[in-house]
Amino acid sequence: MTIEEFIRARLTEDERIALEASAHRNPDWTCGLYEDYPGQYRSTVESDYDEFAQVYDEDAAEHIAHQDPASTLRDIAGKRKILAECEAMASRDAWWLDDHTCEIVAALAERWKTHPDYRRGWA
Numbered sequence: 001m002t003i004e005e006f007i008r009a010r011l012t013e014d015e016r017i018a019l020e021a022s023a024h025r026n027p028d029w030t031c032g033l034y035e036d037y038p039g040q041y042r043s044t045v046e047s048d049y050d051e052f053a054q055v056y057d058e059d060a061a062e063h064i065a066h067q068d069p070a071s072t073l074r075d076i077a078g079k080r081k082i083l084a085e086c087e088a089m090a091s092r093d094a095w096w097l098d099d100h101t102c103e104i105v106a107a108l109a110e111r112w113k114t115h116p117d118y119r120r121g122w123a
Contacts, residue, residue, distance in 0.1 A: 003109050003122045007083055010112045015076050022069035079108055 001009075086101045106122050113123070 001117060003105055003119075004083060004087060006112070006115075006117055006119075006122075007079070007105070007108050009117075010109075010115065011076050011079060014072060018069040018072040018076070022073075083108060 083105065086105050090101050109118065109122050112118055
């Protein structure tokens, strides 16, 4: 498996999870970051009828509120464009770009460096 194939497989996994989450999303759901009291934040996924989850740790609450499925899908689309451009540059026989292209692709793969299929030599 090449590093490019590895990245594509991980992006596809992330995309599947985000699409499943957004498919179950009710139009009246909200996912937000709220300050209940000074310095006490919570992230809540809720609808008019049910409250699905709450997290009260400020850092975790902020992270969850900013990582909704739509944001994840935009991130995946951007990474796919970067990967495609790196592959296009490599195919142009631009020897002066090869090292930089490899570094960019390796940087994309770092997100999954704890995945069992990740190879240390890619870093």
